[in-house]
Amino acid sequence: MSNINFNKNSVMAIGVLLVMGIFPLFVDSAWLAIGTTFLVFAVVAFSQDIILGRAGVFHMGHAMFFGLGAYTTAVLNVHFGWPILATWAPAVLVPLVVALLLAGPIIHLRGDYLLVATIGFNIIFIQVLQNNIFGITGGPNGIFGIDVVRVFGVELFEQTHMYYMAFILLGITLFIMKNLDQSKFGRAMFYINKDDVAAQSMGISIRYYKLYAFALGAGIAGAAGSMFAVQYSAVSPEAFDVISSIMFFTIVLVGGSASLPGVLLGTFVMFVLPEVFREFETARYLVFGLAMILTMILRPRGIWPVKFGNIPAFLKKDVK
Amino acid sequence: MSEYLLEVKNVSKFFYGLKAIDALSMKVKKGQIYGIIGPNGAGKTTLFNCITGIYTPEEGQILWMGKEIKGTAPHKIAELGILRTFQTIRLFSEMSVAENIMSGRHIKSKQKWYNGIIHTPAYYKDERENWEKVGELMEFFKLSQYATTPAGDLSYGVQRKIEMARALAAEPELLILDEPAAGLNENETLELAHTIKEIQKMGVTIMMIEHDMEMVMSLTEYITVINFGAKISEGVPAFVQDDPIVIEAYIGIDDEDES
Ligand SMILES: Nc1ncnc2c1ncn2[C@@H]1O[C@H](COP(=O)(O)OP(=O)(O)OP(=O)(O)O)[C@@H](O)[C@H]1O
Ligand SMILES: [Mg+2]
Numbered sequence: 001m002s003n004i005n006f007n008k009n010s011v012m013a014i015g016v017l018l019v020m021g022i023f024p025l026f027v028d029s030a031w032l033a034i035g036t037t038f039l040v041f042a043v044v045a046f047s048q049d050i051i052l053g054r055a056g057v058f059h060m061g062h063a064m065f066f067g068l069g070a071y072t073t074a075v076l077n078v079h080f081g082w083p084i085l086a087t088w089a090p091a092v093l094v095p096l097v098v099a100l101l102l103a104g105p106i107i108h109l110r111g112d113y114l115l116v117a118t119i120g121f122n123i124i125f126i127q128v129l130q131n132n133i134f135g136i137t138g139g140p141n142g143i144f145g146i147d148v149v150r151v152f153g154v155e156l157f158e159q160t161h162m163y164y165m166a167f168i169l170l171g172i173t174l175f176i177m178k179n180l181d182q183s184k185f186g187r188a189m190f191y192i193n194k195d196d197v198a199a200q201s202m203g204i205s206i207r208y209y210k211l212y213a214f215a216l217g218a219g220i221a222g223a224a225g226s227m228f229a230v231q232y233s234a235v236s237p238e239a240f241d242v243i244s245s246i247m248f249f250t251i252v253l254v255g256g257s258a259s260l261p262g263v264l265l266g267t268f269v270m271f272v273l274p275e276v277f278r279e280f281e282t283a284r285y286l287v288f289g290l291a292m293i294l295t296m297i298l299r300p301r302g303i304w305p306v307k308f309g310n311i312p313a314f315l316k317k318d319v320k
Numbered sequence: 321m322s323e324y325l326l327e328v329k330n331v332s333k334f335f336y337g338l339k340a341i342d343a344l345s346m347k348v349k350k351g352q353i354y355g356i357i358g359p360n361g362a363g364k365t366t367l368f369n370c371i372t373g374i375y376t377p378e379e380g381q382i383l384w385m386g387k388e389i390k391g392t393a394p395h396k397i398a399e400l401g402i403l404r405t406f407q408t409i410r411l412f413s414e415m416s417v418a419e420n421i422m423s424g425r426h427i428k429s430k431q432k433w434y435n436g437i438i439h440t441p442a443y444y445k446d447e448r449e450n451w452e453k454v455g456e457l458m459e460f461f462k463l464s465q466y467a468t469t470p471a472g473d474l475s476y477g478v479q480r481k482i483e484m485a486r487a488l489a490a491e492p493e494l495l496i497l498d499e500p501a502a503g504l505n506e507n508e509t510l511e512l513a514h515t516i517k518e519i520q521k522m523g524v525t526i527m528m529i530e531h532d533m534e535m536v537m538s539l540t541e542y543i544t545v546i547n548f549g550a551k552i553s554e555g556v557p558a559f560v561q562d563d564p565i566v567i568e569a570y571i572g573i574d575d576e577d578e579s
Contacts (some may be wrong), residue, residue, distance in 0.1 A: 081548070142490070143330050176437050176438075177547055178495070179435075179436065179437055179438060179439055180437065182434050182439075182447070183435050183436045183439070183443070183447075184425075184426060184429045184431045184435070184436075185431070185435070185436030186436060187419065187422060187423065187426075188423075188426060190412065190415065190419075191412055191423045191426075194412040194413070194414060194415065195410050195412055197374070197394075197406075197409070198406070198410040198412065198423075199423065200374075200393070200394040200395045200398070200411075201372060201374075201375075201394055201395075201398055201404055201406075202394050202395075202398055202403070202423045202424055202426055202486065202487075202490060203398030203426050203427035203490060204395055204423070204426050205393075205395045205397050206395070212433070212436065216436070216437070270576075272332060308414055308415045308416050308419060308470065309415075309416035309418070309419070309467075309468035309469075309470070311416060311418045311419065311451065311467060311468065312448075312451050314451075314455065315418050315451060315454065315455050315458070315464075315467045316467055316468060317463045317464075318464035318466050318467065319464075319465060319466075319469075320465060
């Protein structure tokens with residue numbers, strides 16, 4: 001729509017994207033890998049935010065969808081010889097369909113009950129991976145030797161390639177988030193989140209929009225999983241366990257539910273800052289824990305809370 | 321098709337043995353302003369909750385244009401054209417006034433499932449039309465200046481207007497108002513009465529619960545009086561007003577709203 005005005009926030013957003021865009025030119029390979037993982041985790045956090053921050057569903061099993069995407073790419077590539085490019089669509093669709101099947105029977109549950117149920121799903125998922133149930137997940141060691149992306153005979157194997165692929169994925173994700181927020185679907189999620197009785201009375205089906213959020217969130221997490229698998233050319237269960245789910249859940253709350261800058265900032269605080277303190281080993285997770293506690297006490301709506309009132313300019317003419 | 325828009329037939333609703341509504345019947349004609357009155361705890365709000373699908377009554381029938389709608393989910397009831405406001409205001413308080421009213425456009429919006437991901441020319445047209453409708457309603461209710469203000473930051477009287485604007489945005493056939501004048505001052509009540517008349521002129525049928533007797537008597541065309549969940553009287557305002565049974569039920573309860 002034409003209501004793009006170059007206010008402070010837009011300038012800042014462009015600035016942040018620029019910094020992220022030129023970041024690989026100035027860092028060594030270790031930091032480049034951290035940067036790539038940051039981008040991938042940011043995508044997962046945004047997808048968690050669709051379900052948690054927008055639809056208001058207390059879902060604490062999101063690493064499962066992230067993992068499903070990663071394992072879909074890994075299995076199809078390593079066991080079935082599919083090129084990575086061909087695994088992208090299944091890596092989105094498998095978690096999406098699984099999300100609909102699993103969320104369907106529990107979506108009506110109250111927040112706290114649903115939270116426990118989603119943790120349960122995540123635990124079972126890890127058990128399935130570790131026990132190598134279908135003989136294709138590689139058990140506790142996971143799957144190695146995942147190929148690189150090849151387009152028109154060019155191999156995208158360098159860390160810089162990985163970084164920019166993740167960067168593009170984040171761009172696509174942000175594009176979708178913006179579109180979601182400015183559609184009847186994103187708004188319906190907010191209405192349900194803020195007052196479900198009022199939302200229903202306005203004709204909004206709670207079940208439909210919560211499932212929509214789950215499907216979309218799981219699909220995007222799956223895409224991030226595929227990227228993650230390619231970046232490390234390996235997948236193993238522990239990256240997708242409940243602790244990871246807790247991290248994504250926390251990133252959203254610490255950063256600011258439904259806030260794009262908030263969730264990006266949350267990912268930075270919760271993932272990059274601990275990496276900065278890596279040398280201090282034990283102090284590392286101190287940052288993690290302290291950030292969680294302090295934000296909830298001092299800024300319960302997140303470091304950078306969401307701002308509503310994003311309406312077309314022609315409706316603001318009488319606003320003083 | 322039935323001559324009545326809404327028919328409530330022998331409806332009963334229990335809460336753990338308590339009979340909140342007792343074999344209640346009433347018929348609402350298209351275009352009417354229909355009043356429901358009765359002392360506190362009489363079951364008025366419960367009746368509205370049964371009509372709008374929040375509760376399913378254990379007994380009786382609720383007919384909408386002759387078709388049974390008892391047990392239909394609340395969002396489906398709204399899709400049929402039955403929209404409501406709440407006795408205790410239920411707005412999306414952190415969201416702006418315009419966004420609150422936009423929720424009423426939900427059932428009118430023609431956006432497709434993929435428009436939550438990618439926008440199309442049809443999306444832009446639909447989005448624009450719906451926001452324009454929101455603009456019209458903000459003008460009608462004199463809310464334009466608050467377009468970007470979080471609804472929860474505004475006064476009680478203004479919040480009541482936002483709730484009505486939100487329901488009207490859905491272009492309802494039947495508008496159900498649960499004590500719209502509660503908490504309003506004298507001027508606001510007069511303005512509200514005028515607004516309700518205007519809404520009726522748009523062709524909307526109105527059902528309202530109200531404790532403000534002056535307003536009920538001057539606005540409504542037909543009234544049902546409920547006490548302890550059962551109908552104790554019905555008729556045109558002039559009749560109900562002088563009905564000894566009604567006066568009896570209200571003894572010791574003054575006309576003014578005491579909530
Ligand atoms: N969800 C519920 N669970 C149990 N009891 C309820 C419930 N809702 C209403 N009741 C009871 O049903 C009776 C009717 O309540 P209702 O709210 O319909 O009255 P009302 O006529 O709207 O009163 P008021 O004028 O005070 O708004 C009351 O005794 C109330 O306590
Ligand atoms: Mg009531």
